[in-house]
Amino acid sequence: xxxxxxxxxxxxxxxxxxxxxxxxxxxxxxxxPQRTEHWVWLNEPLLKHAKLLDGDSGEVLGIVDAxxxxxxxxxxxCRERDxxxxxxxxxxRGNRGQRRDFVTIYDSRSLEVxxxxxxxxxxxxxxxGLALGAVLDGxxxxxxxxxxxxxxxxxxxxxxRSVVEEITTAGCALVYPVGERRFGMLCGDGTALLVEIDGxxxxxxxxxxxxxxxxxxxxxxxxGVRNGEQWMFASFEGYxxxxxxxGERPRLADRWSLxxxxxxxxxxxxxxxxxxxxxxxxxxxxxxVHQGGKGTHKDAGNEIWVYDAExxxxxxxxxxxxxxAAFLRRMSGIxxxxxxxxxxxxxxxxxxxHSVVVTPDEQPLLFVRHRENGSAGVFDARDGTxxxxxxxxxxxxxxxxxx
Amino acid sequence: MSxxxxxxxxxxxEMARSTGRRSLLxxxxxxxxxxxxxxxxxxARGLAAGTPIHNQAGPDPELDGPEGDPTxxxxxxxxxxxxxxxxxxxxxxxxxxxxxxxxxxxxxxxCRNPGDxxxxxxxxxxxxxxxxxxxxxxxxNEGDRPIYHPYRSNDVNWCSGASSQIYHCSTxxxxxLAEEAQPEQ
Numbered sequence: 001x002x003x004x005x006x007x008x009x010x011x012x013x014x015x016x017x018x019x020x021x022x023x024x025x026x027x028x029x030x031x032x033p034q035r036t037e038h039w040v041w042l043n044e045p046l047l048k049h050a051k052l053l054d055g056d057s058g059e060v061l062g063i064v065d066a067x068x069x070x071x072x073x074x075x076x077x078c079r080e081r082d083x084x085x086x087x088x089x090x091x092x093r094g095n096r097g098q099r100r101d102f103v104t105i106y107d108s109r110s111l112e113v114x115x116x117x118x119x120x121x122x123x124x125x126x127x128x129g130l131a132l133g134a135v136l137d138g139x140x141x142x143x144x145x146x147x148x149x150x151x152x153x154x155x156x157x158x159x160x161r162s163v164v165e166e167i168t169t170a171g172c173a174l175v176y177p178v179g180e181r182r183f184g185m186l187c188g189d190g191t192a193l194l195v196e197i198d199g200x201x202x203x204x205x206x207x208x209x210x211x212x213x214x215x216x217x218x219x220x221x222x223x224g225v226r227n228g229e230q231w232m233f234a235s236f237e238g239y240x241x242x243x244x245x246x247g248e249r250p251r252l253a254d255r256w257s258l259x260x261x262x263x264x265x266x267x268x269x270x271x272x273x274x275x276x277x278x279x280x281x282x283x284x285x286x287x288x289v290h291q292g293g294k295g296t297h298k299d300a301g302n303e304i305w306v307y308d309a310e311x312x313x314x315x316x317x318x319x320x321x322x323x324x325a326a327f328l329r330r331m332s333g334i335x336x337x338x339x340x341x342x343x344x345x346x347x348x349x350x351x352x353x354h355s356v357v358v359t360p361d362e363q364p365l366l367f368v369r370h371r372e373n374g375s376a377g378v379f380d381a382r383d384g385t386x387x388x389x390x391x392x393x394x395x396x397x398x399x400x401x402x403x
Numbered sequence: 404m405s406x407x408x409x410x411x412x413x414x415x416x417e418m419a420r421s422t423g424r425r426s427l428l429x430x431x432x433x434x435x436x437x438x439x440x441x442x443x444x445x446x447a448r449g450l451a452a453g454t455p456i457h458n459q460a461g462p463d464p465e466l467d468g469p470e471g472d473p474t475x476x477x478x479x480x481x482x483x484x485x486x487x488x489x490x491x492x493x494x495x496x497x498x499x500x501x502x503x504x505x506x507x508x509x510x511x512x513x514c515r516n517p518g519d520x521x522x523x524x525x526x527x528x529x530x531x532x533x534x535x536x537x538x539x540x541x542x543x544n545e546g547d548r549p550i551y552h553p554y555r556s557n558d559v560n561w562c563s564g565a566s567s568q569i570y571h572c573s574t575x576x577x578x579x580l581a582e583e584a585q586p587e588q
Contacts, residue, residue, distance in 0.1 A: 046535075070560050070570060095534050095569045125560035125568065126550050127485060147553070148563050173551040186551045215552045222549045295545035372540075 031110050032061055037361035041401040042369065042376060043072045043129065044394035050075050050086070051393060052111075052403070055365045055378045058388045062111045065104075071129030075106075077403035078139040081158065082108045084403070085142060087123050087133050103142060103156055108403070117161050119154050122146035124173070128273055129399050130223055131174035138180040141201050145175050153185075155201045164201030169193065174222055178229045178245040186222065186233075190215050192243050192250040212252040213241065221270070221297065225278040225285075232278060232309075234258060234270045234287065236297045256312050258287055258305070267291045271299045273371050273398040274355035278309070279364050279381060285309045286318075286356045286366060286381075300352035300370060306384070318384040320353040320368055320377070326389045327375040353377075357400040371398025461495065465518045473575070476541035480525050480575035483512030483546045483585075485557035489530055489572040491539035496575045499530035503571045506531050508564040510557055511578070512546050513585040522585070524578040529570055531562035536572040546585035 038055040043066065050072060052061045066072035068089025076085040084106040092098040101123045105115040124132050124147035133144045135158070142156040146166070151173045155164040172187040178194075181204075185193040190211040196204040213220055213235060220233035220241055229246035230253060244253035259268050268289055270276075275288040285308075288301035306316035325341075325348040334340050354371040358364050358381050366381035367390075374397040376390040462472050469477035473496035474488060480496060481488070493500035509528040516523055548555035562568045 089568070091567070091569070096532060096567050099568060122563075124550075125563065125570075126556075127558040127560070128550075147550075147559065171551070173553070186549070188552045215548060216555075219548050219552065222551070295543070295547070298542065298544050298547070 029110075032108070035108075035403070037359050037402075038365050039403055040357065040359075040367050041075045041077070041399075041403060042374070042390070042393050043074045043397045043399040044374060045070060045072045045129075045397050046395050048072050050399075050401075053376075053390050053393075055359070055367060055387075055390075058378070058390055064106055064111060068101075069123075069125045069129070070127050071399060072397065073123075073129055073132060074399045074401045075403070076133055076135050076142065077108060077401065078135050078158070079108075079403075080139040083114070083139075083158070084108045084111075085133075085135065085158075087119075087144060089121070089123060089125070103144075105161070115161055117156055117163065119144060119156060119163055120146065120166055122148045122152070122154075128222065130274065131176060134175040134177045134183065136177045136180055136183060140180065141197065143175045143177075143183055143195075145173055147173065153195070155197055157201050164197075165203060167195065167197075167203045167206075169195065169206070176224060176226065176231050176245075178226075178231070182245065184231060184243065184245045184250060186220060188215055192245070194245050194250045207249050209243070209250040209252065221275070223272075223274055223276055225276045227278055227280055232276065232285070234276055236270070236294070238264070238268070238270050240285075258289075258307070267293065269293075269296060270301075271297050272301050272354040272356075273298070273369075274357060274400060275301065277356040277358040277366065279358045280360065281362060282364075282382075283309045284315075284358075284381070286358060288353060288356055290352065298354075300354045302350065302352040304353070304356060304366075304368070316384055318366070318379060320350065321386055321389065322348065322350045323353065323368075323370045323375040323377060323389070324348055324351050324373060326377070326391065327370075327373045330389075330391045354398045355400055357402055359402050367400050367402075369398050369400055372396060374398070376400070463518060470517050474539055476539070476543065478575070479516055479518075480514055480523075480577070481541055482514035482543055483510075483525070483557055484527055484573055484575060485542045485544070485547070486527075486529065486540070486570070486573035487536040488539040488541055489536070489574045492530075492536035492572045494530060494572065494574065499574065500533075500536070500572065502533060503530040504532045504565050504567065505529075505574065506561045506563075506565040509561045510559060511554055512557075513581045513583070514545070515584065522581040522583070524581040526574075526576040526578050527557065527561075528574050528576060529561040529565070530572050530574065531565040532567035532569055533571045534569060 041050045043050045073087045086104045099121045101119045101121045103117040107114045124145045144154040146152045152168045172185040172193040176184040181197045190213045192209045194207045198204045218235045218237045224231040224233040233241045238258045242254040272288040277286040287305045290301040304318040322345045325345045353368040355369040364381035366379040369376040374394045378387040469475035470479045473490040499505045506529045512525045547557045550556045562570050
């Protein structure tokens, strides 16, 4: 009895001394923190959305929907307007009924939908999801690649939030911005096309280059990277083509091999989804490569080769992290520092990566991703040191966009 | 199936048989180059199929192993496919699953049949109108080309030619013998 009384007194004393947890407010939604250069958008085609992550912390910051396409079209960020655009397709009855396409406009800080622009229901839907739409420099105009399957582009005025014009681009597809009112395209006859619009967004001029590649024997992949008014495209056989859109007429400015003859004999090839990344301040080009035959141009790479693009020399090789093991560990709820995790990394084959992107700052991060399970990792792009996994991104998807 | 559909299908098959890959693609490219206002080749293959029996096609009896099994990625007709195999989704390599619609236009591959050593032109018509099947995903890219060369691109959602553009799965139909092997062969 005495013990019970003492215990009761102690409990009451403890309760009286402890501070109560304050009740929470109901109905709050966060805004994003101040943007850093190390953020990245990752698409998720099965969940039909894109996640925004912080490469420094590995944390998910927010999500936007991306409905109605094979890949979940990736967000198109605009820093000048602090807006983010997503091309979406909707059907009146879910997966059936009348099709309507929209540019959904998000506030880049709150991720609230703040508007929408209906566009012609012909927005291209392509498995790789790249270069299907782009915001031109200055963010006045957004250009959408249409395919029904004939090709055209829709020019959207983001200031008035209206469609300006649909321009037929017969035989040419994809959108590569090179200025405020200029963008490039690649064409089925082995040329590049420069499309210029006027101040109101109407067609001004379409100018083709001379043919400079063979679309059957050694085509350029669609997965180019931008350097100012030039775009770099790798061909299936591993030749980097630098296409200059700065003049009145687009032209092949340069072409060099990503592989030596000895490397070609060892069957090294480019491949993947976003298989190129370019860091302009250091002129470093990152290329996902593997050993394989013809027809493996979409295979994951088990190495990332880093080039000094100015000297055209390979300067480093980065080995991708075991993303599949990390994906399965996370899905199984296994702690990362456990023996089981170590065993999984030792036993489960490293499937390489399909995609790389690099942040544009002076302490750049290199993001890597495997498209079939969606898992991703982060390297220090300067020295190739592995930094962290980006965990539980989803179940698939290989696209990445640095906002 | 209308007379126009039958004529168009016969013409297309003849064209695929009698011309090389490059010239076939060049002609199709020319059709495309007509611009957005020009309707595309209206080959009503979905309608032509009538009402197939469930999984009527099945494995190739003369081929053992996965090369003869249309539920496997290694199936010989799948050399340039990118998508879910309709044979795993209630359909077959030649017919769509119940309730879905076969897109009338598609990309074209050239695959070698290990049974007779011959190269065949293959039409990878998508089945449309229902969400992704999600079974037996297969991505092989022999002969695949970028989307600016659309009739050799397996990345394009070819449901754009169907009444619903929602992709479900992909079939692999023989058009006929190809005169040229694909560049990868």
